[in-house]
Amino acid sequence: MSEERRYFRGSGDGKKPRATDPLAKARGEYDLIVIGSGLAGLTAANVLGSLGHKVALLEQHYNFGGMATWFKRRGGHVFDVSLHGFPVGMLKTCRRYWSPEIASRIVQLDGVRFDNPQFQLDTTFTREDFTEKLVTHFGAERATVAAFFDYLRGLNYYDDPRDTVADCFERFFPGRNDIHRLLLEPIAYANGSTLEDPAIAYGIVFSNFMSKGVYTFTGGTDWLVARMKDELRRNGVELFNNVAVERITVEDGRATGVVANGRHLRARAVLSNANVKRTILELVGPEHFDPAFVREVEAIRLNNSSTQVYIGIREGCSVPWITDLLFTSTRERFDSPALCDFHGKSRTFSFYYPKVRPGSERFAIVSSTNANWSDWAKLDEDSYAREKARLIEDTLVQLERYVPQIRAIADHVEAATPRTFEFYTQHLQGASFGTKWEGLRPSMELSSHIDGLYHAGSVGIIMSGWLGAANYGVITANKVDLFLRAAAQAAHAPESR
Amino acid sequence: MTRDEIVLAIKDIIATIAPDEELGGLEMEVRLRDQIELDSMDFLDIVMELRKRYGVQVPEEDYMQLATLKGCVDYLGPKLESKALVLTALKG
Numbered sequence A: 001m002s003e004e005r006r007y008f009r010g011s012g013d014g015k016k017p018r019a020t021d022p023l024a025k026a027r028g029e030y031d032l033i034v035i036g037s038g039l040a041g042l043t044a045a046n047v048l049g050s051l052g053h054k055v056a057l058l059e060q061h062y063n064f065g066g067m068a069t070w071f072k073r074r075g076g077h078v079f080d081v082s083l084h085g086f087p088v089g090m091l092k093t094c095r096r097y098w099s100p101e102i103a104s105r106i107v108q109l110d111g112v113r114f115d116n117p118q119f120q121l122d123t124t125f126t127r128e129d130f131t132e133k134l135v136t137h138f139g140a141e142r143a144t145v146a147a148f149f150d151y152l153r154g155l156n157y158y159d160d161p162r163d164t165v166a167d168c169f170e171r172f173f174p175g176r177n178d179i180h181r182l183l184l185e186p187i188a189y190a191n192g193s194t195l196e197d198p199a200i201a202y203g204i205v206f207s208n209f210m211s212k213g214v215y216t217f218t219g220g221t222d223w224l225v226a227r228m229k230d231e232l233r234r235n236g237v238e239l240f241n242n243v244a245v246e247r248i249t250v251e252d253g254r255a256t257g258v259v260a261n262g263r264h265l266r267a268r269a270v271l272s273n274a275n276v277k278r279t280i281l282e283l284v285g286p287e288h289f290d291p292a293f294v295r296e297v298e299a300i301r302l303n304n305s306s307t308q309v310y311i312g313i314r315e316g317c318s319v320p321w322i323t324d325l326l327f328t329s330t331r332e333r334f335d336s337p338a339l340c341d342f343h344g345k346s347r348t349f350s351f352y353y354p355k356v357r358p359g360s361e362r363f364a365i366v367s368s369t370n371a372n373w374s375d376w377a378k379l380d381e382d383s384y385a386r387e388k389a390r391l392i393e394d395t396l397v398q399l400e401r402y403v404p405q406i407r408a409i410a411d412h413v414e415a416a417t418p419r420t421f422e423f424y425t426q427h428l429q430g431a432s433f434g435t436k437w438e439g440l441r442p443s444m445e446l447s448s449h450i451d452g453l454y455h456a457g458s459v460g461i462i463m464s465g466w467l468g469a470a471n472y473g474v475i476t477a478n479k480v481d482l483f484l485r486a487a488a489q490a491a492h493a494p495e496s497r
Numbered sequence B: 001m002t003r004d005e006i007v008l009a010i011k012d013i014i015a016t017i018a019p020d021e022e023l024g025g026l027e028m029e030v031r032l033r034d035q036i037e038l039d040s041m042d043f044l045d046i047v048m049e050l051r052k053r054y055g056v057q058v059p060e061e062d063y064m065q066l067a068t069l070k071g072c073v074d075y076l077g078p079k080l081e082s083k084a085l086v087l088t089a090l091k092g
Ligand SMILES: Cc1cc2nc3c(=O)[nH]c(=O)nc-3n(C[C@H](O)[C@H](O)[C@H](O)COP(=O)(O)OP(=O)(O)OC[C@H]3O[C@@H](n4cnc5c(N)ncnc54)[C@H](O)[C@@H]3O)c2cc1C
Pocket: A035, A036, A037, A038, A039, A040, A041, A058, A059, A060, A061, A064, A065, A066, A067, A068, A081, A082, A083, A084, A085, A086, A190, A243, A244, A245, A246, A273, A274, A275, A306, A307, A308, A368, A421, A424, A425, A426, A427, A432, A433, A434, A456, A457, A458, A464, A465, A466, A467, A469, A470
């Protein structure tokens, strides 16, 4: 992902202005306009299209999928950006809101491994296996482990969010930094959770994973997004890429459409999949909300960003089986801010064997870390290039412990930073996982401030990740459907007043 | 729809959403989620399906009313009175 090339972003701002108008085929009016094609935007559009609403989906990038994306490089390399693992719930979500064919491609990972100075172990990442490990490997009481799992499973939305992950860990496993690491590190990579976040947010996601382990998608992100586009078209959704929405228009307290590429497209409802803060503070504008709500939105904290290193293996070379997902660290003890350290000591490796794309013989390895926007944002071009090179070098050094021959078989190596993520998704500060807990309420309540305006996308920690985002798309679609039906009914009601 | 038909209507919707569940022995007054595996997304699906099939709106604050089969019948009775039963999963 090289961020110099901006020409994909629509006609106005790129190096290569588009010769054709990406909105040429758009009609003047829709029931719903969806801004952004992340999994939340895509899934909401699909559900609402299938319910018979006239939907247009506008995406600023040329690819659909948002963070659920991939890219190709010379030499036959394909890299998946966020296909590392999701909970089994994705199966049901795909079957119900997409298609049985898409759902049929979901398979369980064969291996998850931890390797750090405190412990080394392989796990299926299920409640059963974690219980065994906690009891036999870490010496925890079986009853305590059961109580811990039950506590997390029983947590609900409306429970007190002041109980933090740290509180909860200390209650069940006091002083056991190693256990805290086992329990939190993977979830921190999955959605930016920290010890300071509400236990409820952690508990929902952790319990989802623990129900049946970690799953992935056979065929790769490219196959998935291609099938999703087919499905959307079948449901009558009109898809437009290379269209960056500049503004959401509001008239008399109602969302009336969007402005993009100098055109006003009208709609009865607008659903934004852009970051919730950006949606409210920039795309709509604070002048349309009451000041207390604006202050609440301004105070929402974003989640961390990420770095990644993509390593393509030369054609004909292979990587022996290690595991699918490797959580590795050379740090003696666990603490959650350190996961975001600039050139920190912890990263996850995702190994992509040919099984990921049946029919292909290729291997790839993607390393990911959590990262802070502030560490990368301020660098000038030279320092930026230098720090990227250092990120790559650190990654290869760590990887050599597992794949000693990596430098000989690596054919393409490239890094992405918070700046890359910001550039490609326009998410503030390159936030990988949306917002902290407090982003949930303003996102859910948006339509009570502006009629016909909705948000779906990574917020509140629990609504992020592939599963969280897709399901949030459905939750919001349900509200939009109610709204559109009521609006249609009102329009057709006889003038009896 | 009669009360019995409403029970059938609900069971048919559940059968579409959770095809692997055995619905024959469902108790009327025990919470549905204590008898079969239903999560909050499943409940949302029930609500969307009621709207799609029968045009019935269930606002969020009323979701609690649908916790048991008896609750469903009591709450949906007046709304479904004049509607005809639609069966998809339990047909034949
Ligand atoms: C490095 C990394 C690894 C990850 N790994 C995993 C994983 O293994 N498993 C997992 O479940 N999750 C993972 N995630 C998280 C997951 O990818 C995201 O939570 C999820 O894809 C987010 O979906 P979303 O709908 O919230 O929006 P996004 O995917 O963020 O999409 C938003 C879309 O809106 C578009 N947009 C924004 N503004 C505008 C505008 N003004 N006009 C038009 N379009 C606009 C953007 O271009 C983008 O396409 C990972 C994320 C990252 C960054």
